[in-house]
Amino acid sequence: MSGLLNGIRVVELASWTYVPCGGAALADWGAEVIKVEDTAGGDPCRNLVVGGLTPESSPVRANFMMELGNHGKRSIGVNIKSERGRAIIGKLIASADVFLTNWLPGPLERAGLTVPQIREFNPNVVIARGSGHGSRGAERDRGGFDAASYLARAGVAYALSPSDVEYPVTQGPAFGDLQGGITLAGGIAAALFHRERTGRAPIVDSSLLAQGMWAIAPDIAAADYYGVDRIPAGPAGTALNPAVNRYKTRDGRWVQLMLLQTDRFWQGFCERIGRSDLATDERFVPLSNLVANQEAATAELRRTFAERDLSEWQKTLADEPAVWATLASPREVLDDPQVAANGYLMDVTxxxxxxxxxxxxxVQFDETPPPPSHSPEYGEHTEAILLELGLDWDDITAAKDDGAIL
Incomplete structure (x- = not known):
């Protein structure tokens, strides 16, 4: 069942991608998510251009970044700084199970949405906050984006960059945001379970800094245990174990090997790729010798993989019992039959x-993908939501005249 959270209402006061994609996950799981946008243009993600890919140049009428973080939601445009707008946000929170936000403590305080004030609207609402650097400390009010708070400050770029490259690794759009959003959604689900069990609604906190640290937790732990900057790694394109490395094919594609139990799989693998000589070469067996002679083994495997195109290697390795994979492009992922079989893509019109x-x-439940849904237009559901809250058309007209709503 994809509607595991049916009957749960989430009021989301958040923009960009990190916290909104946590709300999108909750919507995928069945929650009703109401996205609160201001009356001065809405979520700035609506106008985000990534890689020169403008909404106007798209063959479909959808902003792909907005769709990722906001599909399945309803949108209401409210000026929460106005008296009428604050009354509306209060009614929304009173009707909600979760209040989800990425607003920092200072702006929340100025908007009259501190924890005690939110609890005045609804003492049983789960308050969930996603931030750049956490809810405590000197930088609690400092904003963050994933390339800075997740990739840079948490040590992710440092840990993943080979020591011999001129520039550290970078990331694609929302890379840390998406990891952080699903974590935040999981925390909210745990808080709802706790409220169901005990009657107490917890505060849920997560941050891009915390998510980045979790992503490279082995490196951070090793830094503490051994006094090193990160887990030792060789130059780009190498690995301490050559059977856990990437190799370039004749047509310029790549194959990732993951023979973690190398002694178990090495002989059969070598025979399968037509290099049975490597299986009996004393330099490469057992694993301790393979690691000790990794330069020679890597050179042999590079030479072998460069002799055939990727399609040939895919056929050769089709029955390989050890783990391996092609380095796929995003376009190839769209047509991956395993992706289709599991419903990992949502087909929207x-x-x-x-x-x-x-x-x-x-995350799916009972092997059921979520139903297709799209991102709402800016303020698309403002009037419908206000009517549900008990406002009449005179109230709505007055609020529009005041500029309290779209």
């Missing part, structure tokens, strides 16, 4: 009838 796909939250 825009208002002109054109189809597009977006990635679902990476």
């Amino acid at each position: 825009d208002d002109t009838g054109k189809h597009y796909r977006t990635v679902c939250a990476p």
Whole structure:
């Protein structure tokens, strides 16, 4: 069942991608998520251009970044700094199970949305906060984005960059945001379970800094245990164990080997790739010798993989019992039969009838993908939500005249 959270209402006061994609995961799991946007343009992610890919140049009427973080939600446009707007946000929170936000403590305080004030609206609401650097400490009010707070400050780029490259690794858009969002969604689910069990609604906190540290926790632990900067790694393109490395094919593609139990798989692997001589070469067996002579072994495997195209290697390794994979492009992932079999992509239709796909939250229940859904238009559901809250058309008209709503 994809509707595990049916009946749960989430009020989301958040923008960009990190916290909103946590809300999108909750929507995938069945929650009703109401996205609160301001009256001065809404979520700035609506106007985000990544890699020169503008919404105007897209063949479908959808912003792919907005779809990732906001599909399945409803949008209401409210000026929460106005008196009427604050009354509306209060009614929303009073009706909610979860208040989800990435607003920092200072702006929340100025908006009259501190924890005690939120509890005045609804003492049983789970308050969930996603930040750049955590809810405590001197930098609690400092904003963050994933390339800075996750990739840079948490040590991710340092840990993943080979020592011999000129520039450290970078990331694609929202890389840390998406990891952080699904973690935050899991924390919210745990808080709802706790509330169900005990009647007490906890505060949930996570941050991009914490998520980045979790991503490279082995390196951070090793830094403490051994006094090193990170887990030792060789130059780019090498690995201490040559059977856990990437190799380039004749047509410029790559194969990732993951023969972690190398002594168990080495002989059969070598025979399968037509190099049975490597299986009996005393330099490469057992594993301790393979590691000791990794330069020679890596050279042999590089030479072998460079003799055939990727398609040939895929056929050769089709029955390989050890783990390996092709380095796939995002376009190839779209058509991966295993992706289709598991419903990992959501097929959506825009208002002109054109189809597009977006990635679902990476957790399913009872082997059931979530139903297709799209991101709401800016303030699309403002009037409908206000009517549900008990406002009449005179109230709505007055709020529009005051500029309290779109």
